[in-house]
Amino acid sequence: MAxxxxxxxxxxxxxxxxxxxGLLGRGLAYxxxxxxxxxxxxxxxxxxxxxxxxxxxxxxxxTWPDTAPGDFVPRDxxxxxxESLLRDVAARAPAGVQLETVPAEVVSVQEEGGRVRLALAxxxxxxxxxxxxxxxxxVPADLRVPDGGLYASERYHxxxxxxxxxxxxxxxxxxxLIGTGLTMVDTVLxxxxxxxxxxxxxxxxxxxxxxxxxxxxxxxxxAYSSPGIRDVLRALRQEVMRECEEAVGADGxxxxxxxxxxAVLRIMRQEVKRATDAGADWRAVVDALRPATVPLWHRLxxxxxxxxxxxxxxxxxxxxxRMAPAIGETVERLRREGRLVLHAGRVRSFRLEDSGxxxxxxxxxxxxxxxxxxxxxxxxxxxxxxxxxxxxxxxEMVAAGRVxxxxxxxxxxxxxxxxxxxxxxxxxxxxFTLGPPRRGELWETTxxxxxxxxxxxxxxxxxxxxxxxxxxxxxxxxxxxxxxx
Ligand SMILES: Cc1cc2nc3c(=O)[nH]c(=O)nc-3n(C[C@H](O)[C@H](O)[C@H](O)COP(=O)(O)OP(=O)(O)OC[C@H]3O[C@@H](n4cnc5c(N)ncnc54)[C@H](O)[C@@H]3O)c2cc1C
Numbered sequence: 001m002a003x004x005x006x007x008x009x010x011x012x013x014x015x016x017x018x019x020x021x022g023l024l025g026r027g028l029a030y031x032x033x034x035x036x037x038x039x040x041x042x043x044x045x046x047x048x049x050x051x052x053x054x055x056x057x058x059x060x061x062x063t064w065p066d067t068a069p070g071d072f073v074p075r076d077x078x079x080x081x082x083e084s085l086l087r088d089v090a091a092r093a094p095a096g097v098q099l100e101t102v103p104a105e106v107v108s109v110q111e112e113g114g115r116v117r118l119a120l121a122x123x124x125x126x127x128x129x130x131x132x133x134x135x136x137x138x139v140p141a142d143l144r145v146p147d148g149g150l151y152a153s154e155r156y157h158x159x160x161x162x163x164x165x166x167x168x169x170x171x172x173x174x175x176x177l178i179g180t181g182l183t184m185v186d187t188v189l190x191x192x193x194x195x196x197x198x199x200x201x202x203x204x205x206x207x208x209x210x211x212x213x214x215x216x217x218x219x220x221x222x223a224y225s226s227p228g229i230r231d232v233l234r235a236l237r238q239e240v241m242r243e244c245e246e247a248v249g250a251d252g253x254x255x256x257x258x259x260x261x262x263a264v265l266r267i268m269r270q271e272v273k274r275a276t277d278a279g280a281d282w283r284a285v286v287d288a289l290r291p292a293t294v295p296l297w298h299r300l301x302x303x304x305x306x307x308x309x310x311x312x313x314x315x316x317x318x319x320x321x322r323m324a325p326a327i328g329e330t331v332e333r334l335r336r337e338g339r340l341v342l343h344a345g346r347v348r349s350f351r352l353e354d355s356g357x358x359x360x361x362x363x364x365x366x367x368x369x370x371x372x373x374x375x376x377x378x379x380x381x382x383x384x385x386x387x388x389x390x391x392x393x394x395x396e397m398v399a400a401g402r403v404x405x406x407x408x409x410x411x412x413x414x415x416x417x418x419x420x421x422x423x424x425x426x427x428x429x430x431x432f433t434l435g436p437p438r439r440g441e442l443w444e445t446t447x448x449x450x451x452x453x454x455x456x457x458x459x460x461x462x463x464x465x466x467x468x469x470x471x472x473x474x475x476x477x478x479x480x481x482x483x484x485x
Contacts, residue, residue, distance in 0.1 A: 001132050001134055001434065001455045001458065001459055002015050002017055002086055002090075002099065003048065003049075003085055003086055003089045003455075004455050004456050004458075004459030004460075005459045005462070005463065006086075006089045006090055006093045006097055006099060007089055007093070008459060008460065008463055009093075009097050009463055009468055010097075010463075010468045011094055011095060011096025011097050012096040012097075013096065013097045013098070013468055014097075014098045014099075014100060015098070015099050015100070016100045016101075016102060016126055016128065017099070017100070017101045017102070018102045018104055018105075018106050018118060018120070018126060019101065019102070019103060019104075020103070020104060020105035020106075020121075021103075022103035023079075023083075024082070024083045024086055024087075024101065025078075025079050025080075025081070025082025025083040025085075025086060026079045026082075026083075027136045027137065028136065028137045028139070028161055028383060029075060029078075029137070030075050030076060030078045030079030030082070031076075031079060031161070032075050032076055032161060032186070033076055033163065034074075034076075034186075034189065034190055034193055035074045035076075036074075036189040036190070036192070036193055036327075037074060037075045037076075037186050037189060037190075038072040038073065038074055038075060038324045038326070038327060039072050039073055039074075039075050039078060039324075040072065040182060040213075040321060040322060040323065040324065041072075041447065041448065041449070042069060042070045042071065042072060042213075043056055043057045043060055043067055043068075043069060043070075043071045043072070043073050044056075044057045044069030044070065045448075045449060046078060046448050046449075047452070048081070048082060048085055048448065048452055049452060049456075050452045050453045050456050053449075054069070055085075056078070056081055057069055059081050059084070059085075060073060060077065060081070064077075072213070072324030072325075072326070072327075086099070102120070102126060104120040104121060104122050104124070105120065105121040105122075105393075106118045106119070106120060106121075106126075106393055107119050107120065107121050107392070107393060107396070108393070108396055108397070108400075109131060109133070109393070109397060109402070109431065110402070111402070111428065111430050111431065114430070115127055115128065115129060115430070116128045116129070116130060116131040116430045116431065118131060129430070129466055130429075130430045130431070130432065130462055130465070130466060131430065131431055131432070132418075132432045132433065132434065132458065132462070133393075133394075133412075133420070133431065133432070133433040133437065134433070134434060134435060135387075135391060135393065135394065135433075135436075135437060136435060136436050137383035137384075137387075137436050137446070138383055138384040138387045138390035138391045139158065139159040139161075139383070139384060139390065140158060140159060140183075140379045140380075140381045140382060140383065140384055141381070141384045141385075141386070141389070141390050142158065142379065143178060143347055143379070143381075145347050145348060145349050145350065146349040146350070147349075147350045148349060148350050148351035148352050148358075149351075149352040150350040150351070150352050150357055150377060153352050154168050155168075155352065155356065155357050155375065155376050155377060156357075156376075156377050156379070157169075157376065157377070157378040157379065158379050159379065160183060160186060160187040160190065160378050160379070160380055161183075161186070165190075165378075166187070166190055166191060166194065166378070167194075168376070169191065169194075169196060169375070169376050170198075170375070171195050171196055171197050171198065172197055172198045173196070173198045173374075173375035173376055174198045174199045174200075174201070174356075174373075174374045174375050174376075175191065175196075175198065175199075175200050175201070175374055175375065175376045175377070175378060176201045176202075176203065176357070176359055176372060176374040176376070176377045176378070177200055177201065177202040177203070177378050177380045178203055178204070178347065178377065178378070178379050178380055178381055179202070179203075179204050179379070179380035179381040179382060180202045180203070180204040180206075180207060180208060180209055180342060180380075181204070181210055181317060181318070181321065181380070181382055182210055182321055182323065182382070183380040183381070183382040184202050184204075184380035185210065185323055185327060185331060186380075187378050187380050188200055188202075188330075188331065188334065188340060189327065189330065192330070192334075197339070198339075198375075199338070199339060199340075199341060200334070200339060200340045200341070201341050201343060201372060201374065202340060202341070202342050202343065202380070203342075203343040203344075203345060203347065203361065204314070204343075204344065205314065205344065205345070205346060205364065206314045206315075206344055206364065207342050207343055207344025207345070207364065208314055208315065208318045208344075209318065209331065209342065210317070210318045210321055210322050210323050211283070211318055211319055211322045211323070212322055212323050212324075212325055212327075212328030213283070213322045213323065213324055213325055213328075214281060214283060214325070259296065259299040259300060259304070260300075260304060261300060261304045261305075261307050261308045261312065264296065265312065268285065268286075268289070271285045272285045282319075283319075283322070286319050286320055290320075290444065290449070293443060293444035294442050294443070294444055294445075294450075297441075297442060297443040297444070302407045302408065305408060305440075305443075306408065309408070343361070343363065344363065344364035345361045345362050345363040345364045345366075345370075346361060346362050346364075347359060347360070347361050348360040348361060348362055348369060350377065353373075355373075355375075356373055356374055356375040356376075357373070357374055357375070357376070357377055358371060358372075358373055359371070359372040359373070359374060359377070383436065383446075385410055385439075386405075386409050386410055387410065387411050387412075387436060387437055387439070388403075388405045388409070388411065388412065389409075394412065394437070401422060401423045402420075402422060402431075403420045403421070403422060403428075403431070404420075404421050404422060404423045404425075405440075406438075406440030406441050407440065408440040409440065410439045410440035411436065411437040411438055411439045411440045411441065412433055412437045412438070412440075413425075413441070414427075414432075414433060414437075414438055414441055415427040417432070417457070417458060417461045418432045418433055418434050418438065418454065418458050418461075419431065419432050420432065420433055429465065432458055432462065434451065434454040434455060434458050435451045435454065438454075
């Protein structure tokens with residue numbers, strides 16, 4: 001957002017970034033220091049600018065010249081990239097277009113007399129003509145089960161991404177990882193890195209592991225993507241048309257009936273079969289659907305979206321959010337060695353004991369409970385799904401009625417531009433958001449390929465509203481900043 005504003009605004013214009021960590025461009029995803037935590041998108045697709053997906057790749061090659069387009073590089077490099085891009089753009093912005101950074105936490109946001117006032121935890125405040133809540137991901141929420149004193153103890157680790165999170169886990173300790181997705185994989189890699197040799201149990205409702213990217217998949221999926229998208233969309237359109245005809249027959253009026261999630265699944269399966277028969281890989285079909293995900297999500301009623309979340313979400317996540325090949329090999333090795341054990345089921349309760357934690361769980365499809373004894377429990381459920389419940393600022397704003405959760409309760413209700421809606425459904429002219437808080441409304445909104453498009457569109461919308469309509473953009477020269485921050 002800041003890069004786009006700084007590149008397009010007409011002076012005088014000031015962008016103020018208020019960031020509680022004091023670090024720019026990091027957030028939950030890119031603040032890791034572990035070289036084993038890799039991006040799950042190939043380098044050639046992670047450019048921060050919508051018109052230049054390879055911008056990150058070129059930046060990388062200044063320091064790591066051998067980086068290939070399909071490489072999955074350490075995530076901390078992406079944090080460095082975002083920061084260097086921002087500083088670079090700020091340094092070359094026209095006179096009177098400025099960037100200011102304020103290392104502080106925003107605790108409340110109010111609209112007053114056509115301006116926004118942001119109160120800071122430190123006691124100060126920032127006033128602005130508009131504010132964008134780019135608050136990103138919230139840390140995982142605790143499981144809502146009896147915790148028997150666990151959550152307050154040192155045996156529980158609520159957010160595996162904190163740098164100190166796993167330091168109390170001894171080399172031979174047994175660990176329960178709750179969740180079997182990419183956060184669990186990150187945690188397994190962190191434990192390996194610190195020399196852990198004990199058993200790691202990983203548990204989720206379905207016990208599904210993320211699939212693995214195929215080496216060379218970037219080239220293959222690019223070759224496949226155009227016909228794939230066209231065919232999937234054509235089939236969906238036909239499905240919508242068929243349903244519309246049925247709707248006309250029912251009451252004599254035309255009610256465009258939205259797509260059913262079951263139809264989407266059926267079409268996807270057909271498309272996967274067609275693709276694999278033609279020698280392509282199912283991954284190419286999943287990737288081909290990505291640009292159509294947001295329009296597709298809009299055609300699902302809230303009921304259909306809930307049906308997706310209840311029945312298909314876990315399956316979608318493991319196919320869509322895949323592991324880099326090298327990580328997939330590590331995970332497979334750990335499973336073969338018996339060090340990583342997968343469980344499908346639900347935790348019923350925890351109980352803190354002198355020597356560890358007793359975990360009662362109900363295996364999937366069985367009535368009888370099982371008991372597991374481990375020394376540590378790590379919450380690997382990933383960023384909290386219902387962000388308005390987990391994020392203190394959003395909690396406060398929802399409670400005050402200034403913003404409203406989306407109908408699924410996953411994020412915030414917004415209009416098409418990302419303007420925040422209040423409880424009466426009125427879109428604010430001053431408050432906006434993008435990225436993870438729009439998950440309930442867009443579904444595919446948390447990763448860079450989507451966020452970079454939203455950021456550009458919102459920046460242009462905002463500048464227009466503020467009467468400082470986009471001027472010719474400052475051209476991007478790929479100077480890059482030195483890495484010795
Ligand atoms: C572990 C992990 C790995 C990921 N890997 C990838 C990947 O490989 N590729 C990809 O495309 N996407 C990935 N993602 C998706 C990721 O969500 C986005 O890429 C991106 O980081 C989201 O950016 P953001 O700026 O919206 O949010 P964030 O990066 O979460 O940043 C939000 C920032 O807001 C700050 N903040 C929040 N509240 C306040 C407040 N009240 N006051 C002041 N500051 C505040 C936070 O400190 C944080 O720095 C990953 C996500 C996670 C969690």
